[in-house]
Amino acid sequence: MEGVVTYNVPHFFSGFHTVPWPVLIAIYLFLGGLSAGAFIASVIAGYIDREKYKNISRVGAYVAPLPVIIGTGLLILDLDRPFRAFSLFWNIHITSVMSIGAWLLLIFSILSVLYAMIFMAEGGKIRAAQPLVPYKNLIGLLGLIGAFGTAIYTGVLISAVSSIRELWSQTIPVLFTVSALSTGIAAVILFMSLSPKKDRHAITRLGWADSILIAIELGVILVWIIGMYNGTAGNKEAIRQIVNGAFGGMFWVGVVLIGLLIPLIMEYKHLKNAQGHPEAGVGAALIAALLVLVGGMILRYVVLMGGQILPLT
Amino acid sequence: MKRDEEHYTGGKKGAGSNVRYGMVIDLRRCIGCHSCSVACKTEFEVPVCRYRSWVKYVDKGEYPNVVRHFLPRLCNHCKNASCERVCPTSATYKREDGTVQIDNSKCIGCKYCMIACPYEARFINPVTSTADKCSFCVHRVDKGMVPSCVQTCIGRARIFGDINDPNSEISKYIAKNPVKVLKPATGNNPHVFYIGLEEYVESLKGGVTSIAGVDRETHVE
Numbered sequence: 001m002e003g004v005v006t007y008n009v010p011h012f013f014s015g016f017h018t019v020p021w022p023v024l025i026a027i028y029l030f031l032g033g034l035s036a037g038a039f040i041a042s043v044i045a046g047y048i049d050r051e052k053y054k055n056i057s058r059v060g061a062y063v064a065p066l067p068v069i070i071g072t073g074l075l076i077l078d079l080d081r082p083f084r085a086f087s088l089f090w091n092i093h094i095t096s097v098m099s100i101g102a103w104l105l106l107i108f109s110i111l112s113v114l115y116a117m118i119f120m121a122e123g124g125k126i127r128a129a130q131p132l133v134p135y136k137n138l139i140g141l142l143g144l145i146g147a148f149g150t151a152i153y154t155g156v157l158i159s160a161v162s163s164i165r166e167l168w169s170q171t172i173p174v175l176f177t178v179s180a181l182s183t184g185i186a187a188v189i190l191f192m193s194l195s196p197k198k199d200r201h202a203i204t205r206l207g208w209a210d211s212i213l214i215a216i217e218l219g220v221i222l223v224w225i226i227g228m229y230n231g232t233a234g235n236k237e238a239i240r241q242i243v244n245g246a247f248g249g250m251f252w253v254g255v256v257l258i259g260l261l262i263p264l265i266m267e268y269k270h271l272k273n274a275q276g277h278p279e280a281g282v283g284a285a286l287i288a289a290l291l292v293l294v295g296g297m298i299l300r301y302v303v304l305m306g307g308q309i310l311p312l313t
Numbered sequence: 314m315k316r317d318e319e320h321y322t323g324g325k326k327g328a329g330s331n332v333r334y335g336m337v338i339d340l341r342r343c344i345g346c347h348s349c350s351v352a353c354k355t356e357f358e359v360p361v362c363r364y365r366s367w368v369k370y371v372d373k374g375e376y377p378n379v380v381r382h383f384l385p386r387l388c389n390h391c392k393n394a395s396c397e398r399v400c401p402t403s404a405t406y407k408r409e410d411g412t413v414q415i416d417n418s419k420c421i422g423c424k425y426c427m428i429a430c431p432y433e434a435r436f437i438n439p440v441t442s443t444a445d446k447c448s449f450c451v452h453r454v455d456k457g458m459v460p461s462c463v464q465t466c467i468g469r470a471r472i473f474g475d476i477n478d479p480n481s482e483i484s485k486y487i488a489k490n491p492v493k494v495l496k497p498a499t500g501n502n503p504h505v506f507y508i509g510l511e512e513y514v515e516s517l518k519g520g521v522t523s524i525a526g527v528d529r530e531t532h533v534e
Contacts, residue, residue: 020427080422080442084402091402091419098401098425161395161429232498308428 019308024074029154029300030183031071032105033176034293036151037184039064039112041206043144055199056206060188061119064112067187068150072105097160101153108146115139151180154300158307166234167242167307171224175303178220179296182213186263186292193282193289200282204274207285210292211267214260221256242306251302259295263288332410333504334449335476336463337486338385340509342470345370345383349462349471353387356450356461363436365447366462371516382516385470387462388413388434388447389495389503396426396435404444410475411504412449420444431499449473476504 042060045053076085088102114129118136121129132139155173158165189206192199228239242251266288273284345368353359353366366387373380394413397405404419405426420443427435427444438445450460454473458464463471474483492506507513 020424078423080424080437081420082422084421087419087421088401091404093401093403095398096401096425098399098423102401158428161399161425165428234498 019305021304021308022078023301023305024078026301026304027297028071028074028078029157029176029304030297031067031074032154033151033180033296033300034183034187035064035066035068035071035112036108036147036154037181038067038187039108039115039143039147039184040151040181041185041188041209042115043140043147045202046140053202053205055192056188056202058119058123059191059195060184061112061116063184063187063191064147065109065116068105068109068112072109075105097153097156101157104146104149104153108143108150111139111143111146115143148177151177154180158304165238165307166232167228167238167303169224169228169231169235171220171227172303175217175220175224176300178213178217179299182210182217183293183296185210185213186289186296189285189289190293193286198282200274203282203285204271207267207270207274207288210288211264211271214264214267214292218256218260218264221260238307238309241309242302246309247302247306250298251306254298255295255302258291259298260292263291263295266291331477332475333477334390334410334412334454334473335483335504335506336387336449336460337472337483337490337492337506337508339470339472339486339490340383340507340513342468343368343383343385344468345381346467348465348467349385352461352465353447356453359445360439363438363445365434365445371513373516380516382513384507384510384513385462386432386434387505388449389432389501389505390447390449392502392504393500395429395431395499395501399425399429401425408451410451412451413446414448414451415444415446417441417443431496431501432503 038060042057042064045056045060050057076082079085088099089106091099093099114132115136117126117129118132118139120126121133152173155176159168159170159172161168185206189203189210192203192206225239225243228235241247266284270282270284270288273281347368350364350367354364357365359365366385369384369386371382371384373382390412392411394405394407397407397413401423402419402421404416404421405413406416407413422437422442422444424437424444427437435444435446437443450458450462453460459473460471463473472483472486474481476484476487478484487506490508492508493510494503494506495510496503
């Protein structure tokens with residue numbers, strides 16, 4: 001009888017017991033990237049045209065703080081000694097990506113809160129934050145650096161051990177960064193198209209940006225899969241689990257179809273409608289944004305869980 | 314008698330920068346009795362379903378031509394330990410003698426080391442809620458004894474000692490026998506060496522009837 005080699009395949013609900021890093025970490029990777037992407041969209045929109053895209057800057061700044069703070073909370077919740085979490089800030093180990101990332105998360109969270117407060121102060125909402133307003137550009141720039149760091153960190157965190165988990169190649173930081181920008185912009189589109197006063201011009205420009213990012217992401221995924229199949233035997237086996245094995249359906253349907261291809265088509269529809277019809281609806285953009293967010297979450301889950309399937313020794 | 318004495322004292326006493334502890338596991342002598350696992354559990358009061366040292370086995374063939382291969386496992390005390398590299402709080406550290414140790418008071422239980430370890434050597438100890446693994450029994454070794462699994466091994470399949478000392482039993486054993494390590498491609502440079510590993514690895518290829526034994530955690534459902 002030919003035996004079947006079985007893998008320790010984690011599932012959504014059993015994930016808490018069978019793999020070191022459960023689904024909580026995947027949610028954090030998604031939320032951290034989303035915050036960073038929204039913050040980057042906010043600051044860069046301001047750099048391009050402060051007046052024209054002031055709604056993008058404002059909504060981006062408001063979206064950014066909460067997800068990264070929730071994500072950090074999930075990270076602490078996953079610790080087996082959560083009350084020791086703060087020791088990360090003084091027991092520094094420079095070779096550990098997580099040790100640097102803890103500081104990065106702290107700094108970015110604070111900056112994103114301050115940045116949101118500045119926008120509220122400008123709108124006359126928080127009086128106490130008025131003294132911060134002159135420092136808007138500085139906080140925006142520092143936050144931009146922190147946001148890029150946070151977006152890259154979500155990918156580097158797991159690819160830093162790529163020599164062991166064959167799947168976590170050097171492509172993952174690139175993939176996660178592009179996905180972070182894409183999901184961040186999608187979150188901004190979502191809130192802008194849900195708000196009663198829709199800035200259709202800004203939504204169209206964001207739709208363009210997101211379409212380009214989705215196309216890049218598709219390219220990166222293609223490069224990643226080809227690279228893995230041309231790698232070592234371990235690489236091949238690991239990517240087989242993703243594209244053809246336990247997570248195959250989730251990857252092709254959840255990530256590629258729902259998260260990338262359908263949003264790309266919806267965005268195309270939205271951009272085509274918007275051409276010459278400034279009053280056209282934003283329904284397609286809203287659906288595309290929602291699907292991008294769902295796909296981004298599934299991507300983190302598939303890579304994290306797929307990467308933790310242990311080959312037999 | 315001299316051989317016995319050396320075997321049970323681990324070659325050199327105490328730790329120093331010129332000492333590099335290692336272990337050879339001679340798979341030709343392993344009978345899969347699991348007494349190493351039991352000795353380790355007793356030594357450290359390792360909680361139920363968790364193991365610092367364990368034995369994996371592979372069955373191959375069909376009755377009556379059945380072969381079972383054993384693979385005793387433990388922390389490999391790597392030279393380039395990926396667990397030590399990724400630990401964010403420096404709770405995992407390397408002693409001068411090359412063994413990888415955990416400072417329980419610093420561990421925050423982030424499990425990054427468990428992800429990084431290619432040998433599945435680590436687990437979260439449910440009693441202390443911190444990372445745990447084989448320590449090469451340094452508390453015994455520092456007092457001139459050998460690790461409990463070495464002491465108890467009935468086939469004397471395990472040889473422990475200083476691989477920097479050319480006169481130690483382990484160095485002589487490595488000189489005389491071809492040794493291999495698990496997953497050399499990871500570049501971790503482990504210091505648990507196996508003799509007869511080829512046969513085990515070969516046994517994994519095709520026609521495996523069953524693979525059993527415990528990983529870092531087993532679950533009683």
